[in-house]
Amino acid sequence: MGNIKSQPEFENPWRKITWGKEKKDNLIQGIKGIEPYKKELKCLRVLLVGPSGSGKSSFINSVNNAFKGRITCSALSDRIGGKSFTVEYKPFEIESGNSSLNVVFNDVMGLESAHNQGCPVEDIIKAIHGHVRPGHVVFCLVYVLAADRIQFAEESVLEKIRYIRLQVKSLALPQVMVLTNVDQACPLVKADLQRIYNSKKIKQKMEWCSNAVGVPMCHIFPVKNYHEEIDTDDDMDVLILQALTQIIQVANDNAKNRSSKS
Template sequence: MGGSGSKPPSQEFDKEWRDTPWEKKELLEENLRELKLGDSNVKYIRILVVGEVGAGKSSFINSINSVFQGRITTEALADSGFGRSFTKTFNPAVSDKNVDYRSETRPEDLTYCLVYVIAADKVSMMKEEVFKKIRYIREKASSLEIPQAIIMTKVDEACPLVRDNLRKIYTSKKIKEKMQECSNSVGVPMSHIFPVKNYHEEIDTQKDVDVLILRALTQIVQIADDLLKRKQSDSEERKCI
């Protein structure tokens, strides 16, 4: 007589633990295109993207462009190294300008969000020295009140469920575990971690991929805009004194 054995644990939650507007791709794109920043004098906001070699930084940038172009594009070149990503701007508060964040710098020259790109399938294997670099930059950014977020790429390579059906991304227990691991290792809250699938071998854009990218970008822009509004408010208060 064979034993009945125990039932293997489920790999999925019963329902999405984070709501996703899968059918509202066009609305997400329209809202981003028409977004008005908190400071009318700033035409665009700078977002600093950092991460280990192969994490998907350039692919994420290309994927964003592909969403808005409606076709696969490859304008951003691959990074040559993790160190270069961190040393490109010696002050994480500015972009390619050796000026202090608290000096009289034009608002459009400042960085309003620091985004770490981490590959979901590699987070468990990342060396401690990599996390040390990330935490060092996090401390510097935090001291300058710069908000931070994580783009977690390669979700399809980390979870077979998601590889077969991208809409399972927020029912997959594996993906949530990877997000929690990122949060614990870097110190960024779960609410600021956005799992996505970059375009890398496709020849046409796909709606579900677009939705995740647009949703992540929307959240990052809103996080950055919140800082922009605070800076504008602080500036107006100083003028009134």
């Protein structure tokens, strides 16, 4: 019998989670029931930031898939590494039935290692303040990193993320991290997604991200984006919807806090 330290998983999951269609349906209903703090606030704007190829656009599509129950591609994505496929600041609504959720994702060009390539950090700061599109103030900042690539992340890209985090610190802007490609990062998870919180490798990668960027573990959510599937999967949707729930809740809390200070 091998040393227990060499085992790839914990005996018990370190984060509690319920799987399956019933849980997915409950999450969807809960998300639909979240109303913006102020009625005059039409939507909660969320900005997605991350390196090129981290899965920002795929995450938007995956959220849409969970609500539509089918594969969608409203946000164009490119799985080939290198330069960012997203070339402009673009808002995406999440459709649910005949209406849209009260949350809008704003996607921007990916961060790249070269100083003069990718999305300039100054533009991201402007977007957060609503200076890119008047009135489009951001209530939550979401970093998207790929679990299978973080060990190869360029230090310059991480420096850009840290700079953004410091620049928005004074705003008390909530910051959440979505860790994508968990199936590519851990064979255990690739074989069985429900073992994600038993995986030592995934927890280690989450801890690495928390230390490297500064986002607390409780605000980091590992997910598996849709990329080769032709049908939706309830367990994939549960992880995606849990991340979305947290994003919407902290964004709404931020909207409430801003209102009380104004």
